[in-house]
Amino acid sequence: MRFIVKAIYNIQELALLTWRALRSFFRSPLYPREILYQMDVIGVGSLTIICLTGFFTGGVLALNSANTLQRFGVQSVTGQLVATSLIRELGPVLTALMLAGRVGSGIAAELGSMIVSEQIDAMRALGTDPIKKLVAPRIAALVTMTPVLTIICDMVGVLGGLLVATTLLHQSSSVYMSSSQYAVSYNEIVGGLIKPTVFGFIIAIIGCYTGLGTTGGTVGVGRSTTRSVVVSSILVIAVDFLLSKLIISLLLERS
């Protein structure tokens, strides 16, 4: 019973935070500098890990598929297989999971320590709305930067696959590239960008919510950080399933 009450309470508070954060985009003052700063920290800062993730994922996809494809004599579609897997599924999900680990946890830890050291109270006391100054810029930055990072992840992944296909599997690069172009249809790309936008929002709002809900000193900050990674990762994977179903039935079946 207590658990259910607590769950409902959390959903209510999360909805309230979401509403207040979204509303704050339409009321002055906006903090464009803060938004740009967060985009830099979150977007540019995550570039390395996203490139590494994409590269090795693309490589391992090519590597694993080679055997199976060879059995059917269709090694020539390696490129398409890698690109489709990345654009549809792995690019968005892996980018989101990496960001949940790197950025979501960072947000939760930063806001959590600000709560514990009374900086959030100080901010309110000095007449600034922390939701406007802290939450809204982080949402804006993640919602815009996650799709961008996903595109980069997809591209680097295809290149990683290419490298593996040509060096380890001895395929021709022109066959790989032309087959991977099959995967890149308009609907695939749109579908592949809806997901990261939603994931970016999930990571931002969960990071902020758990961070701002921190209680119990420095131990609490650790707890909030862990919670933010766990909750946003699970939500990303669960929402990915729902979105996949939606995207397939709306965009991909007809094409």
Add this chain to the structure above:
Amino acid sequence: MRRNTFAIEFQDVSLAFDEKVILDKVSFSVRYGEAKIVMGGSGTGKSTLLRLVLGLLKPDEGRILIDGEDITDYSEEQMMKVRSKIGMVFQEGALFDSLTVYDNVAYRLRDQHIKEDEIEQVVLRMLRFVDLEDAEDKMPNELSGGMRRRVGIARALAGSPKIILYDEPTAGLDPITARTICELVLKLRDLEEVSSIFVTHRLQDVEVLSREYVMRDDRGNVVIAREGETMCLINTKFIMLKEGNIIFTGTDEELYQSDDPYIKKFLA
């Protein structure tokens, strides 16, 4: 400004977190220019009191008036205006770690879109007031505990609020630094006529704040004097909290003469 009302007034304010009662029908008022010293053990709702004044928390029952204005039902946006009249000094300073000392003090002014050269003047004046002019480019983590509190005071003072709340500004400091902070409080009380609530559990603070005062001598220098036969301070009053109730209000003389066993233990 209306002079007929109180700077801060609590009317039967109650607050509970879940089942734990923090404040139970607390009523008191702070006159303009008066310093109210709130004492009591840990967990007696002293800090909560200050949070209620700022509207960071809302009471379950009762009314709170700031400068004659009933803020009890104010929304967060309405509160922002009220908060510009109030400066708060947090326990550990609560400085923004990502900003320099200068930017910390300038924080409130920046949000009010004041011109940068004006901001600079105010910030430097405030830093001079707390005797930290050299620290303007430092980051908070480079400062000692006492310096951090002083920057906290400078930040609270920027924008010249007429009400200042101190949340145990001397806790955990050495006696000399604590004394410096108390002297700042005296200066604000006696020279700037700031109304304040000063939360503490240190008797040394009580001693300084209730016995000493600051004035300007014939040459305009600031001097600190002790109250004596000729003068008795009336702008400093005490409140003693115990388990969410006010068990004493009055002057320091009355406090020391109180027969209440809890107060006697506290002062022993």
